[in-house]
Structure formats: C-alpha cells, structure tokens
Amino acid sequence: MKETLNNALLLVLVLGCFACSKPASETKIEYKTEGKDSTPDVSEMRNLGSALPGLDHGLCQSPINIQSSQTGQEGRHLISINYKDEINKIENLGHTVQLDFAEGSSITVDDTTFQFKQFHFHTPSEHEIDGITYPMEMHIVNIMPNDAKNETPQYLVIGILFKEGSTNKFVTDFLDAIPKQESETAELKIGTVRISDLIGTIPSHVIDNYYHYKGSLTTPPYTESVRWYISKHVYEASEEQITTINEIEGNNARHVQGLFGRPVLTN
Ligand SMILES: [Zn+2]
Numbered sequence: 001m002k003e004t005l006n007n008a009l010l011l012v013l014v015l016g017c018f019a020c021s022k023p024a025s026e027t028k029i030e031y032k033t034e035g036k037d038s039t040p041d042v043s044e045m046r047n048l049g050s051a052l053p054g055l056d057h058g059l060c061q062s063p064i065n066i067q068s069s070q071t072g073q074e075g076r077h078l079i080s081i082n083y084k085d086e087i088n089k090i091e092n093l094g095h096t097v098q099l100d101f102a103e104g105s106s107i108t109v110d111d112t113t114f115q116f117k118q119f120h121f122h123t124p125s126e127h128e129i130d131g132i133t134y135p136m137e138m139h140i141v142n143i144m145p146n147d148a149k150n151e152t153p154q155y156l157v158i159g160i161l162f163k164e165g166s167t168n169k170f171v172t173d174f175l176d177a178i179p180k181q182e183s184e185t186a187e188l189k190i191g192t193v194r195i196s197d198l199i200g201t202i203p204s205h206v207i208d209n210y211y212h213y214k215g216s217l218t219t220p221p222y223t224e225s226v227r228w229y230i231s232k233h234v235y236e237a238s239e240e241q242i243t244t245i246n247e248i249e250g251n252n253a254r255h256v257q258g259l260f261g262r263p264v265l266t267n
Contacts, residue, residue, distance in 0.1 A: 057222040061257035062215030063126035066230065066264055074212055074265035080108045083116065085194045090174055094182035095219075096120040096249045099174060099193060107142055107156060109227070114142035114156040119195075123246035125161050126218050126253045127230050129211075134234065135242045136162040137253070140195075155217070155226040158210075160198075165236030170198035175244055198235065209233055213264045218254040232266075 086102035098120040105116040118141050125137035137159055144154035162168070173193040179186050209232045216224040 057216065058224050059258070059260040060215055060224040060262060061222060062218050062226060062228060063128070063254060063256055064213065064215065064259055064262075064264070065128040065131055065256045066211050066213075068130055068211075068266075071211060071264045071266040074267045077109055077267075082106045082108075083195075085196050086190045087193045087195070088188050088190055089185055090177050090179070090188050090193075091185045092179040092182055092248060093120075094249070095252050096122070097178055097245055099188070102190060109156065112144065112154075114144050114154070117141045117143050121245050121249065122218075122253045123242060123249060123251065124253050126256075127159055127161070128256055129161070129230075133253075134161040134163055136237060136245065138162070152223060152225045155223075157226050157228055159228060159230040161231065161234045162237045162242065163234050164239050164242065166238065168198070168235065168237040168241060170195065171237050171241045171245075173197060175241060178245075178248060209267070211264055211266050213262055215257075215262075 083105045084102070086105065087099050088102045089100040091098045091100070098118050100118045101116040103115070106113050107116065108114075120139055120141070122137045122139070123135060125134035127137060140158040140160070142156040142158070144156075146153075170193070174188070177186055177188060177192075211228075211230040211232065213228050214224075215226050215228050216222045217226060
C-alpha cells in the first residue's frame, strides 16, 4: 500500500516536471511590435488559454516589471529641461491625488518637447523593479503640444518610486491641502509645493539615472504613446504620509503587463 502511494507520488512529480518543462515553442505567438499593426490576435491567444485582460489594449502596455539585469544600454540623448517650479492646483480625483503645473515648463528629449502637465500618485507602485513592489509611485506627466499634428496624444512620464522611511518634506508640502471631498479642486499658492524639495533639480537624479521603455497610460484608454522614464533612485516617505494618500485614493495600481520583446534601456 505504501509502495503504491509512493509510486503515485512519483507519478505526480514526474507529470509535474513535464508540465514545467513544456517547450515554449508550443505556445509561440506571431506578433508585431511596431507600427499600427501591433494589435495581437487576441482570439488566438484566448484559445491557447494564455490571454490576459490587458492584451485587449495591445502589446506595449504599462506598467512593467523592470528586470535590472536585462536592460540594454541607452544611446545618448540630449535632454534639456526648462522648468519653473510652479504648481498651482491640487485635486482629489477619488482614484488619485493630482497636482497641476502652471503653464510654461517643458522637457525636451533630442528634438521633441513635452509640456509639464500634472503629477499624481499610485499606492502601491505600478512599476516593479526586479519583482519588488514599492508602497508608492509618483507620475510626472508631460504632454507633447497639439500643434505637433499627432492624432494620438504623445506623453513622456517620469516615474518616481517611494519606499517607507523618513518623513518627506515635499509630501508634507501638500498633504494637508488635499481636498477632503472627492472631485474637489483647491488652488495652491505658487511656491508652497515645490518638486525641488523632493529631488533638488530634476535633471540631477531623474534624468541622469533612469530606466526607459515605451509603453502606455496605466488608466483608460491605455493609449500606447508613452515614453517612460523610471528613476532608479528610490525616495523615502513616512508610513503615515503614504497611508494618508492611500486612504484617499485606495489601491490604484494596475497589474504589471507583459514586455513582449520590448527593450528596457538604461543610461
Ligand atoms: Zn499614473
């Protein structure tokens, strides 16, 4: 009886091993990652039982898990920032806390310019680094002006991760100003909230030390026209500060999405 049981266990283990070592070629999917034909054959993937909800939106989705050992070397970019630390509104959007920039600040990568628009928070982080989720992520959203004649809005988003640690002065600057009611906006006196309180001058940390890839918005309509720059430097905020933001916006991180051959570059 005991021997039969052992044999049965052995069989389960052997079957288990075969299941694990199923060759990847059996589930090979043809797809293109460039141009407008990047829409995957979702029905084929569903038939294979491998489709995830995010595939309905394409194969260049965000956020992703950044595997630091598998990043490629970035070619040199000329990045210049014309930044005035002018933040004039704070909004409780229910699903996030958002602060808006006054017009007039821009970032130029090579010869493409984006206007600083807003920054907002996700609790926990959306991007992962080597499988690690951080308790908070801030997105600085920059948009290419409409006069660039692109049908699809083009974005450059800078992602900043936070771990639990010391009280963060920059977060303290606006925490008490967040409107208590959902959908409310409050005016901010320019100069009361300053990104320089977080990162000194933006170029020094974020632009000199980043992971870069092409992806999407992480909220509807999940548009795949985002140049992501995720700062390698992880900032600190206190547990209380992160909890306060989380209590307002809830858990608002999208699941990580597949890379599907996209390169993640680092400088
Ligand atoms: Zn975001």
